[in-house]
Structures are given as C-alpha cells and as structure tokens.
Amino acid sequence: MLSTIDRLARPRPGQFYMLATAERWGGGEGERPFLARAVSVMRTHEDGVIEFLLEDVGPGTKRLCELEAGQELTILGPFGNGFSASGSETLLVGGGIGIAPLLELQDTWGGLALLGFRDAEHAEGARLFTDAVVATDDGSVGHRGLVTDLLDRELERAPTSIRACGPPALLHAVKDRARRHGVPAELALEAPMACGFGACYGCVVATVDGYKRVCLDGPVFEAAVLA
Amino acid sequence: MLSTIDRLARPRPGQFYMLATAERWGGGEGERPFLARAVSVMRTHEDGVIEFLLEDVGPGTKRLCELEAGQELTILGPFGNGFSASGSETLLVGGGIGIAPLLELQDTWGGLALLGFRDAEHAEGARLFTDAVVATDDGSVGHRGLVTDLLDRELERAPTSIRACGPPALLHAVKDRARRHGVPAELALEAPMACGFGACYGCVVATVDGYKRVCLDGPVFEAAVLA
Amino acid sequence: MIEFCGIELRHRVINASGCFDALAAARVFGEALFEEFPFAAYVSKTITLHAREGNPPPRLWESEAGLINSIGLPNRGLGAYLENDIPALARLPVPLFTNVMGSTAEEVGELVESLEERPEVAAIELNVSCPNVATGLDIGADPRGLEALLARVRALTAKPLIVKLTPNTADVAACAAGAEAGGADAVSLINTLRAAALAPDGSGLWLGGGSGGLSGPAIRTIALAQVWRVAARVAIPVIGMGGVCCGRDARELIDAGAALVAIGTESFRDPLAGARIARELEGSFTQIAR
Amino acid sequence: MIEFCGIELRHRVINASGCFDALAAARVFGEALFEEFPFAAYVSKTITLHAREGNPPPRLWESEAGLINSIGLPNRGLGAYLENDIPALARLPVPLFTNVMGSTAEEVGELVESLEERPEVAAIELNVSCPNVATGLDIGADPRGLEALLARVRALTAKPLIVKLTPNTADVAACAAGAEAGGADAVSLINTLRAAALAPDGSGLWLGGGSGGLSGPAIRTIALAQVWRVAARVAIPVIGMGGVCCGRDARELIDAGAALVAIGTESFRDPLAGARIARELEGSFTQIAR
Ligand SMILES: Cc1cc2nc3c(=O)[nH]c(=O)nc-3n(C[C@H](O)[C@H](O)[C@H](O)COP(=O)(O)OP(=O)(O)OC[C@H]3O[C@@H](n4cnc5c(N)ncnc54)[C@H](O)[C@@H]3O)c2cc1C
Ligand SMILES: Cc1cc2nc3c(=O)[nH]c(=O)nc-3n(C[C@H](O)[C@H](O)[C@H](O)COP(=O)(O)OP(=O)(O)OC[C@H]3O[C@@H](n4cnc5c(N)ncnc54)[C@H](O)[C@@H]3O)c2cc1C
Numbered sequence A, B: 001m002l003s004t005i006d007r008l009a010r011p012r013p014g015q016f017y018m019l020a021t022a023e024r025w026g027g028g029e030g031e032r033p034f035l036a037r038a039v040s041v042m043r044t045h046e047d048g049v050i051e052f053l054l055e056d057v058g059p060g061t062k063r064l065c066e067l068e069a070g071q072e073l074t075i076l077g078p079f080g081n082g083f084s085a086s087g088s089e090t091l092l093v094g095g096g097i098g099i100a101p102l103l104e105l106q107d108t109w110g111g112l113a114l115l116g117f118r119d120a121e122h123a124e125g126a127r128l129f130t131d132a133v134v135a136t137d138d139g140s141v142g143h144r145g146l147v148t149d150l151l152d153r154e155l156e157r158a159p160t161s162i163r164a165c166g167p168p169a170l171l172h173a174v175k176d177r178a179r180r181h182g183v184p185a186e187l188a189l190e191a192p193m194a195c196g197f198g199a200c201y202g203c204v205v206a207t208v209d210g211y212k213r214v215c216l217d218g219p220v221f222e223a224a225v226l227a
Numbered sequence C, D: 001m002i003e004f005c006g007i008e009l010r011h012r013v014i015n016a017s018g019c020f021d022a023l024a025a026a027r028v029f030g031e032a033l034f035e036e037f038p039f040a041a042y043v044s045k046t047i048t049l050h051a052r053e054g055n056p057p058p059r060l061w062e063s064e065a066g067l068i069n070s071i072g073l074p075n076r077g078l079g080a081y082l083e084n085d086i087p088a089l090a091r092l093p094v095p096l097f098t099n100v101m102g103s104t105a106e107e108v109g110e111l112v113e114s115l116e117e118r119p120e121v122a123a124i125e126l127n128v129s130c131p132n133v134a135t136g137l138d139i140g141a142d143p144r145g146l147e148a149l150l151a152r153v154r155a156l157t158a159k160p161l162i163v164k165l166t167p168n169t170a171d172v173a174a175c176a177a178g179a180e181a182g183g184a185d186a187v188s189l190i191n192t193l194r195a196a197a198l199a200p201d202g203s204g205l206w207l208g209g210g211s212g213g214l215s216g217p218a219i220r221t222i223a224l225a226q227v228w229r230v231a232a233r234v235a236i237p238v239i240g241m242g243g244v245c246c247g248r249d250a251r252e253l254i255d256a257g258a259a260l261v262a263i264g265t266e267s268f269r270d271p272l273a274g275a276r277i278a279r280e281l282e283g284s285f286t287q288i289a290r
C-alpha cells in the first residue's frame, strides 16, 4: 500500500495515476522499469491524500513496493474516465488487485462488494471494505470457489447495475452474465501503457466501433461496447 | 570508504578489483552504471578484509558510495601487476583519489609519501599514512601548492626510486622529473575499463612498444616505457 | 526566436511524430496546454491517404532502457484530418508540421498536394519508413529511389518538405544526400529501429504486429552517430531525435549537427519534457570542433 | 552433447568474437580456466592478414544499458596467430573457431587457405563488417557481393564456414540468404551497431576511432528481431548474439531460431557468464510456435 498527496485534483472512482520513483527507476530485472506504471486510486481523503494498492508482479511494482516513507514519487494524473455514478443497488465485483478501484467506488456511492482472491493472504485487502462478501480459491476465507459464484447468487436479486475490475477471465465472466441477465455493467480494464494520457496509442482495446485507447476512453467501458 | 573480504587472494600493492553492487546497478544518470568499476586496493588486513577508497565522480562511484553495510557487492579480482617491491628510500607520490594504492604500498614496504589534494576536506585520507607530507591547492593543510613542489625538494636527497598514482597531469610531471634526475619511477595508470582482465582491449595505453592493456600489463608501468 | 526553413520557432525542441497527441492532451490536461505548449512546433502523427485501424494489441513492450512499439500508424485518413484535425490544431500557439506516409509515389503526391492547399500547415514531413510492396524494404532505404520520390513531390508544394529518414538502411547519409538532391528542405532522424519481443508465456512474438520499433535511451547513441554522419554529408538542416531525455542529450545532438531536436518516448514519461529540455538547453552552450 | 556443423559441443553457449581472450584469461585466472572453460567453443577475436595496432584510445564508452567500443581489431596478424596463438589455444578443452577479416576477396581467400591447413581450427568465422574501400559500405551489406565472396572462398576449405553478418544493412535476411547461396555453413549475428559518443568536455567525438559499435542489453531486442528474420529465411544454422545476459535471454534467441548463442559484453561483467547461462538454459524448455 502506497500513499501520496494530490492537492490539485480530486480523482473519481476508477481513475488512475502513472507512478514512478524519482530515484533508481530502472536497473532492475532486464534493466527495467523504464516507463511509469498505471495504478488505480484505491482511496482518497479530504486532505488530498490518495492511497494505492500495489501487488509486486514485476520490476515496476517491485520498485514501487520498495519505496520508503519520505522518498520521492513521480506522479502523473488523475487519468481516465472513471466509473459513472452508481447507487446502493449496484454490485461491485472485484478480483485480486482489481479490488482497488472498487473501494473508492463503495466509499463514494455504496453498493455491495463481491471480492475474489487466491487465498487468505491476498484477501487481506477485503478488510478495507464496509460491506463485502469474499470468495477464495482455496476456501481459506469466505466462499470456497470463484467470485462469480457469489455474483450468480446476487443476480437473483436483480441488481440495477454491475461495476467490475479484475483479471481478464473475471471481466469476461461478468460481461457474459450481465448480457444474459440484461443488467448494465461497467468494466475497468487494464492494458500495457506507455503514457496514460492518449499520446502513444499503445493501450487500445477492441470495441464495437474500433480500437479505443484504454487510458483516454477508459479504463472503464460499458460491457456492451467491448468487441 | 568501502570494505569487503577476499579469502582466496592476497592482493599486492597497486592491484585493483572490479566492483559493482548486486542490486540496482544501473538506473542512475544516463541509465548507468552498466559495467563494473575498477577500484584500487587501499589497504588489506590479515583476516582477508580489503579496504577501498572511493570518490563520487559519476554514477558508478556514486552507487558504490551509497552501498550500506551488509548489502551485496559484486567483486572480481585482484587484477593487474601491482607495484614492484620497494624500500624505505622510495618516494610515494600521490594526488587525490590516487593516494589509495600508495597506502597499501607504504604499509608493505615503507617509504615517505608526498600527497597532494584540492583542499583540507579531500586531504582527510592522508591521515591513514604513517609517514606523509601533504600539499593542498588552497593551502588549508600542509604546503600551499602542488605536490610536485614537495617532490622537487625531496629529489635533492637522491631517492632510489619513485612510485606515483594520481591524475594524468601529476603522472606526467613525475615522469618528467624522474627522467631529468635519472630516478626510476613506476606509475599506476587509470583507463576506462570494461572487463579488467584483458578481454576487451579497451584500456590500452601507448608504450614504446605499442599499445598495452592497462588492466593486464599494468596498471603499473615504468615511466620510461610510456610513449 | 529560431529560424527553421523560413519558419520562426520559440526554441529548438519539437515533438517526435506519433509521440504526442495535442488533441488528446488538451482533453486530459485542459485548454491551458494550448497556451503553454511544451514544443516549439507540433508534429502530427503519420497521416495516410485512407483510414487505418492500426495493429492489434499488444502494441507495447518495455525493453532494456527503451520501448518497442507496434502501433501500426492508426489514423482516420487524410479526409478526416483535413476536415476535423486541422481546424482544431490551428488553435495551437505553434506551427503545425504534418507527417504523412504513402505506399506509392502517387499516394505521397496526393497527400502533399492536399496539404499544400492548407495555410494552417507550416511544413510537411514525409515518413519514408513504409515498406516498398515490391522489394519489402523501406521505400526510404534506397538513395536513388528517395531522390526520385522527392523530385516528383517537390514540384507539388512550396511548403518546406522534411524527409523522416529510415534507420533501416546500410547508409543513412547516402539516403539523406538523395533526399537533398531530390529537393528536400530538411531531413529528420532517427525513426525507430526494428526490434522484437517474445511473449513471457512462450507463445511466440509478443506484439500484435509481429516485430516493432525500438525507441528511447537504448537508441540514443545510434541516433547520435547517424545525425553526425548525415549533418556532415548534407547542407540542409537536420532534425535530430532518438532517446533524448534531458538538455544534455539534446545538446549532444545539436553538437552533432542538428538544427532542431525532437522528443519522442521521453514525452510519455513527462508530458512537459519538451519545455523542460528547451529550458535545460538554454543553459548549455558547448560549441565543438566537428 | 550438441552437434553444430558436424562439431560436437558440450552446450549451446559460446563466446562472441573479441569479447574473451582465452590466453589473457589464463594468465589472470590461472590454468584452471583451461579445464573448466566457460564456453562450449572458443571463438578468436578477428585475425587480419597483417598486424594491426588498433584504434587510439579512448576505445570505450558506457552508454544507456550498453557499451560502445572502438577497438579497431588489434591483432598481430595471421603469421603470429598461426605460429604463436594456435599452439597455445590448442590446449583448450573446446573446439577452436577462428574469426578472420579481409578487406578484399583475395585477402579473405588467403586467410581461409592458411587456416584450412591447421587441424587445430574447427571452424572459420568470416567477419564481413569490414568497410568496402570502393563503396564505403560493409562488404557484407550487399547480398550479391556476399554470395560472390562466399562462392570464391568456399572452394578453399572443407571446414565449416560461418559468416558473421553485419547489422548495418537494409535487409539482413537477404544477406544471410546470399551467404547461404554462396555456400556458407552457418551465419552469426548480430555484430555491433554503429553508435557514437561525445566527450563530456565538448571537445568532439569521444572515441579515438571516431564512431564505434554498440553492444549489450540495449541491442538485445534488435538482435532478437534480426535472428528471427534470418532463421525464418535460411536453412543453415544461426548463431545468435546481442545483449544476452542470462539464460532467459539465451532461451529467447533459441526460440527465435538460433542453434547456438554467443555471449559478448556480459562476459566483461562476469567471466564465467558462459557457464552460468548454459546452466540456466538447461532449466528452460520453451518450445514456441514460429
Ligand atoms: C488502468 C490501470 C490500473 C492499474 N491499477 C493497478 C493497481 O492499482 N495496482 C497494481 O498493482 N497494478 C495495477 N495495474 C497494473 C500495472 O500497471 C501493470 O501490471 C504493470 O505492468 C506492472 O509493472 P511491473 O513492471 O511490475 O510488471 P511487468 O513486468 O510489467 O509485468 C506485468 C505484465 O506485463 C506483461 N509484461 C511482462 N514483461 C513486459 C515487458 N517487458 N513489457 C511489457 N509488458 C510486459 C506480462 O503480461 C506481465 O504479466 C493497473 C494497470 C492499468 C492499465
Ligand atoms: C586501475 C584503476 C584503479 C582505480 N582506482 C580507483 C579508486 O581506488 N577509487 C576511485 O574512486 N576510483 C578509482 N578508479 C577510477 C574509476 O574506476 C573511474 O573513475 C570510473 O569510471 C568511475 O565511474 P563513475 O561512473 O563513477 O564515473 P564516470 O561516469 O565513469 O566518469 C569518470 C570519468 O570517465 C569519463 N566518462 C564520463 N562518462 C563516461 C561514459 N559514459 N563512458 C565512459 N567514460 C565516461 C569522464 O572522463 C569522467 O571524468 C580507478 C580506475 C582504474 C582504471
């Protein structure tokens, strides 16, 4: 978990920042990292403090996780469209590190969170939510199985809409169910990003009307527009 | 000042090691450092501990200076020929960071050290010597002026030989005086090095019989053989 | 003020084509960007005669001190550019350079002719890194072919013609000389170097487009060598680019003979890099023996 | 055991020419090196007909994730190599590949003929990155010229002929095909890419030789792309090199189609890199769709 201050902007749920360390960004595995890394806003505070949730999956997140209190962070943002406003009848479906943007979303507009993790250790983050049901692959916490099992159960109660963030497989499953149940869903996508502000055209995703830049037109897309 | 242990070899005065940090070597100014850095043995101890003296002149020495106790160092060596044995009548002439190899030399074979520095702060290292005369450009310690002034004085006493290490200008001045006074001199040279063990042919210096690799045939050369 | 091919520029730092989208940036950073634009001129990304979707993702790979991209020149085509982009870009406080690419001399001619009619366009940059359908080599890789292409389109416009040379050639200086002989007003280099990445899961080439182009610090010293050679060979001004991250890097390209310096990949890490590097440049005044 | 052009090798990792001096290493690390040699074969640095002093210093510049060298192929010439080096190198526990360069077809022929007579030499590598006096381009940059050169020297030896391709060409795959058509038994790539550095004090080009060659991690993805293209084009085995630092890098070149992997610059940082990378390679078995 990492936190910094942005006095200029008040990010909206689902938006992200591009983060890098000011010192020794680079020189890790394969001489990386080189570019900044996209990281979702997990939680914001009145005083402008912004909190991020990081999982060490490579040289960039590793370096960010190593950052010690007081060391300089290079930060650009907030970027992206973010989620549209939702209500208490909205289901928030998150998997793994994908739970981050859903916390700020719940803090802002409420809604029940359905969160899936590998195991108890990774499920730690769920504690931050005020209202959440958890599933773990190994059953060490909450429901043993997939978060989509929880979603199927909740879908009976006819939620007004769904907001999801997590690994591609999860988003795919959510998109699928949303269509079948005719429930509108917004999915927060990930893509490799070089800039974060529409300059490189590197982060595109296929939609019903062609490739769109995830950083500029997303990262949140209506499930229905994704090809 | 940096120290490490080499249980395998007992380096001789004038030899050097190639040093790098195991973590985050790279990612500094200009994405450097990339290659290891040549560093002279300043002092050795019975238990195999070797001490180095470092001056931060760029990304490599900067990173090495940042190294904290216990952090891993990548070390290759000892390399180079080192100085030939000398006696108490030998003059040791050093300038700046070039004083490092002369300390081990004095500890081993004695001799009076004539040391030149920019100012008092840089002259700190002189304290390590048992028998040394100091000159500083600003006169903040010892003689105000060049170390070669001290050398000229000492040359009157007809020393048996000279050993020198320091910036090119100093070595040039020593070579000059050695020739004029017919006193044999050994100069420890520096050159940009990629390997340190004769593999790259990158560190050559011009001698009376062609280019020689400083890392392999040096870093110590008789003044007379240098072209 | 600096003068480049008769165009007045605030300083020597511009953006590299395809590395800064002024319209997207305005959406993200606000209209203020139009007042304090980081670059002395705005170079559009490559425009083609017909719309292109670009390559399938993934389009990016982070390599050792660099970036490999396989974007595939997505753009809405000349028509949309003339109709929508030019009016919007006309609000920029700096001159507009339009970068175009055609796969045949006819296409290039058509692109140049239509831009000639637009006063908003200050200069035209020709991207000749497009593979020649016949040989498979970049159309800009052969000095004679390049001279012929220039000779042909030169007649179609009075605007400054900048040739964005391809680095995928045996002799970039000869290509620059060919462009000059054909009537180019300036050359720009280097474009990205062909590179590839493999998917971590062992499923083959990572990039949707197959191979891609390497940019960033990794290619800086290659750019420096090519700019040096080209500047020594031609009399027309040279726009140097490739891995420039700071004022010192820019100064080195200028010392190598570049009149202007373009910033590409570094703008991804710092959208204000152009202004920062122009500031850092002002401080430095090396003038070296060539 | 691995088989390469009829030669048995312990593993797939050899040294890149000019990046490891076995005789110097034996002096520094002791005779033990001859027992546990880090490479599966020893490739000599380039030998020329006549002795060469090499370029004036400075010869090295550390660049972004790489190294620029301008060594200038110093060597004592063919005569001294045959007389002094070969007998000393014969004590190596691995096959000896001798790398040679001539500035004319006659010179190359003379070099190949004299090596043909020496049983200690297992294979001959032709460095064709030498500038052609007429065109100024590398003699290996033109596919047809390369084919002609090979056709001529092929007749002079029964030993495997490896052509060390130059990356300074518009189409490396075509050059590889030319070498194959001329009768080469294998190709090796990539050689260093032309690069330059400026002296920090503003006094001009830093390297005594003017420009130099870039190696190391910075060029790894360029090497990967060229090896992929060449392996897809020719049937003869490919020796891949360029920025390999670890088993994963070597594995990627093999996945791209290389039969052997050569280690250059990384051996400067770790003289035992060859053995380490060979060990790391054993662990990995990606086999990918090409
Ligand atoms: C909008 C958005 C929001 C995000 N929010 C968060 C967040 O809140 N917390 C968080 O931890 N992460 C978040 N991410 C993901 C994170 O930005 C990426 O995983 C990032 O790539 C991690 O960098 P790394 O160097 O640690 O790992 P990488 O080395 O980049 O590996 C991550 C993945 O990228 C691919 N990859 C591997 N090597 C390379 C390479 N050389 N070049 C390109 N791709 C490669 C592989 O598929 C690998 O699984 C977000 C991403 C986006 C787009
Ligand atoms: C045998 C030997 C013994 C040495 N002993 C010591 C010692 O005991 N203590 C000590 O502090 N130093 C010692 N040195 C010097 C040290 O190894 C070099 O100064 C080294 O280059 C420092 O690396 P750096 O990255 O800190 O500085 P660098 O950035 O390498 O700058 C050092 C000098 O190298 C040149 N330079 C600048 N940039 C580059 C570049 N990109 N590529 C190549 N050259 C460049 C410039 O002339 C600059 O003044 C020794 C050198 C040798 C050869």
Ligand SMILES: Cc1cc2nc3c(=O)[nH]c(=O)nc-3n(C[C@H](O)[C@H](O)[C@H](O)COP(=O)(O)O)c2cc1C
Binding pocket: A200, A201, A202, C016, C017, C018, C019, C045, C046, C067, C069, C071, C073, C099, C127, C164, C189, C190, C191, C192, C214, C215, C216, C217, C219, C241, C242, C243, C244, C262, C263, C264, C265, C266
């Ligand atoms: C993501 C990306 C997109 C690019 N698109 C174009 C383009 O559309 N047209 C073009 O001529 N060059 C294009 N380039 C090449 C750059 O203009 C520049 O020549 C190259 O990136 C080297 O500069 P740099 O190292 O500063 O990025 C692109 C480069 C990148 C990284």
Ligand SMILES: Cc1cc2nc3c(=O)[nH]c(=O)nc-3n(C[C@H](O)[C@H](O)[C@H](O)COP(=O)(O)O)c2cc1C
Binding pocket: B200, B201, B202, D016, D017, D018, D019, D045, D046, D067, D069, D071, D073, D099, D127, D164, D189, D190, D191, D192, D214, D215, D216, D217, D219, D241, D242, D243, D244, D262, D263, D264, D265, D266
């Ligand atoms: C210092 C140095 C000297 C080299 N000398 C030669 C040489 O004599 N002959 C040759 O064919 N290649 C030579 N090369 C090129 C290497 O063999 C290799 O092709 C290149 O360095 C890329 O591999 P790397 O990135 O692993 O170093 C040399 C490279 C370096 C760095």
Ligand code: FES
Binding pocket: A192, A193, A194, A195, A196, A197, A198, A199, A200, A201, A202, A203, A204, A213, A214, A215, A216
């Ligand atoms: S990350 Fe560059 S356009 Fe989206």
Ligand code: FES
Binding pocket: B192, B193, B194, B195, B196, B197, B198, B199, B200, B201, B202, B203, B204, B213, B214, B215, B216
């Ligand atoms: S440093 Fe490589 S030969 Fe001396």
